[in-house]
Amino acid sequence: MLTVLSVEARKLNRSLAALLAVAAPSLIAVFAFFMVLRGDRPQPWEMWLGSAAGIWAFFMLPMSVTALTALVAHMEHGPKSWDHLRALPLPRWKIYAAKAICVLAVVAIMSAATLGLTILAVKLAAAIKPAVAPTGPMELARWIKVLAMMFGAALLMVAVQLWTALRYASFVPGLVIGIGGTFFAVVATAAKQGVFLPWQMPVNMMASEPWRVTTALGLGGGVGLLALVALTVHLSRREVL
Numbered sequence: 001m002l003t004v005l006s007v008e009a010r011k012l013n014r015s016l017a018a019l020l021a022v023a024a025p026s027l028i029a030v031f032a033f034f035m036v037l038r039g040d041r042p043q044p045w046e047m048w049l050g051s052a053a054g055i056w057a058f059f060m061l062p063m064s065v066t067a068l069t070a071l072v073a074h075m076e077h078g079p080k081s082w083d084h085l086r087a088l089p090l091p092r093w094k095i096y097a098a099k100a101i102c103v104l105a106v107v108a109i110m111s112a113a114t115l116g117l118t119i120l121a122v123k124l125a126a127a128i129k130p131a132v133a134p135t136g137p138m139e140l141a142r143w144i145k146v147l148a149m150m151f152g153a154a155l156l157m158v159a160v161q162l163w164t165a166l167r168y169a170s171f172v173p174g175l176v177i178g179i180g181g182t183f184f185a186v187v188a189t190a191a192k193q194g195v196f197l198p199w200q201m202p203v204n205m206m207a208s209e210p211w212r213v214t215t216a217l218g219l220g221g222g223v224g225l226l227a228l229v230a231l232t233v234h235l236s237r238r239e240v241l
Helices: 002-014 017-038 045-077 082-086 092-128 140-153 155-167 172-187 192-196 202-206 210-237
Strands: none
Touching (some): 017 045, 017 092, 045 155, 045 172, 092 210, 140 202, 155 172, 202 210
16 A cells, blocks of 8 residues: 555656645735735734634635646546556555545645744744734644644545546546535535535634534544545446546
C-alpha cells in the first residue's frame, strides 16, 4: 500500500495539485491581509480567524474539493491509463484507496495552511499598520480544533465528489455536482435542512446551535467514511470506467 501511495503522491506532485493546495489558502490570507489594512481600529483575533475559517468552509473548501477530485481523476482519464492500472499485479481496491487518501491528505494540508497563512497575513498587516494590530488571545488550539472538525465534516462531500470524478471520464458531472452543491449550500445557509447537505456540513462546525454541529459532524464524518469505503469497493469491482 505504501508503494501505491508513493506513486500517487508523485503523480500529484507533477500535477497542478500543489498549485491548488497553495493558491486556495493564500487567497484567504491575502483577503485577510487587505481587510486588516483597511480597518481603522483593532479587531480581536477571533474575528480574523473566524472569518478565515468561515470563508474556507463556506466556499473555498467545496470548490477546492471539486477542483482537486477532478484533477486526480483526470490524471488517469486523460491519458486513458485505467486499463494499465487495473492490469497491475495488485488488488484494485488499493488504487482507489490510495487516490482517496491522497485527496484527503491534500485537503488536510490546505486546512492547516488556511490557518497558518491567515495568522501570518494578519501579523504582517499589523506590522505595517500597528494601529490595527489584533487584540485578545489568539486561541490557536480552538481554531485548530474547528478546522479539524471541518475536515471531518467534509468527508462525505469528498467521497461524493471523488466517486463522481472517478466514475465518469468527463470532468463535467463532477463540476456540475460541485458547483450545484456549493450554490445550494450558500442559498440555504439559514435553512435547518441545510445541515443534511454535504457541501454545507463543514460550515456548520461554526454554528451556535450544538445540534447542528453534532449532526453535521456525525453525518459528514461517519457516513463519509462509509461512502469512501463504498467508493473503493464499487469502483474496484467495475470492469470498465
